[in-house]
Amino acid sequence: MQLLHTIEDVHKVFDTQGSSPLLVTCNDFRDWVCKYDRFPKYLFNELIASEFAKIWGIKTPETCLINVKREHIPNEKFPQLQIGWFEKQCFGSLYLETSKELDHTMVSMFQEKSFRNKISDKTDFLKIALFDIWTANEDRNHNNFNLLLSVSPDNMSFFYAIDHVNIFNMSFLDYGITDLTEDESIIKTDIAKILFGKDRKLTDIVNNLVEMLYICTKECENKLDDILDLVPDSWNIDKVLIKKRIIDNLFSDDWKNQCESNFREFIQSFVAN
The missing domain is CATH 1.10.1070 (Phosphatidylinositol 3-kinase Catalytic Subunit; Chain A, Domain 5)
Structure with a gap:
């Protein structure tokens, strides 16, 4: 699984009931939906389910691991994000614009x-x-x-x-x-x-x-x-x-x-x- 890193500030936080993922741009110049270490076991669940789904022939967005750089987390814009959540690799799924x-x-x-x-x-x-x-x-x-x-x-x-x-x-x-x-x-x-x-x-x-x-x-x-x-x-x-x-x-x-x-x-x- 490829490991990417962010190249600019987080674009948005998706307002969901659960993990509130981020929209980020990585060094492959593509946008990714990024889940972070707020609930560590959830990252594992995402990874293993996506790999099992591939075996089943179920369509899921392309996945990767993401390093979100500290300087790309604007505290003034997203004060709810804690720096400590991003000290580990995050789980990314490709953002499907269409x-x-x-x-x-x-x-x-x-x-x-x-x-x-x-x-x-x-x-x-x-x-x-x-x-x-x-x-x-x-x-x-x-x-x-x-x-x-x-x-x-x-x-x-x-x-x-x-x-x-x-x-x-x-x-x-x-x-x-x-x-x-x-x-x-x-x-x-x-x-x-x-x-x-x-x-x-x-x-x-x-x-x-x-x-x-x-x-x-x-x-x-x-x-x-x-x-x-x-x-x-x-x-x-x-x-x-x-x-x-x-x-x-x-x-x-x-x-x-x-x-x-x-x-x-x-x-x-x-x-x-």
Whole structure:
């Protein structure tokens, strides 16, 4: 994973309920959304979830590590930022200028067939939902999609998954792992119903995604050591401990079977009916 550094002052602080990331420009002359050491374990969650998502074929913004230089944190403009938060590498995801964050105001657009026809790989929506069930991501739901709709040069749209700080039931697997509730899944949304409620291939889509669950989680397990090697020592993560927790929880057969069961149940309850 590339390590970049800022070349000018922080542009803005995104006003979010959680990590309040920054918009910065780095030495590759591109803009990045930067999350910092306000919640150290959240940086780990972002990194490992993005690497797992790549294995699943889920679209996420390009990622990197970022050194935010002290002189680029203007205290008079952003007094809420503490210098100590930036003594370690930050986690960066590429800022996608042509994207729009999904919210309830866009439901009416999805109801238009011409708009839906421009969505490429719409099954990515359900793939992300299944990924969330597996990683126990409690923060992507009907109130907070944490999805970007990115438009390509040929005007096709793609779903991008963002913000994974709340995987592992927001607990860093301190207490094991528990099922998502129906209200913690984007399957229980109007958009899921609009996209798939009348799809005659829904059964095949679900079966293919379930098959992918078992294939991709095995590949994630095989690559876990390589992914953990990407975690900077400055984050002070006990890699031996978290590796054991991930193997015992995410990669257990019982958990994967339970994820399949929950996924099918949510689809049946909120999409098929």
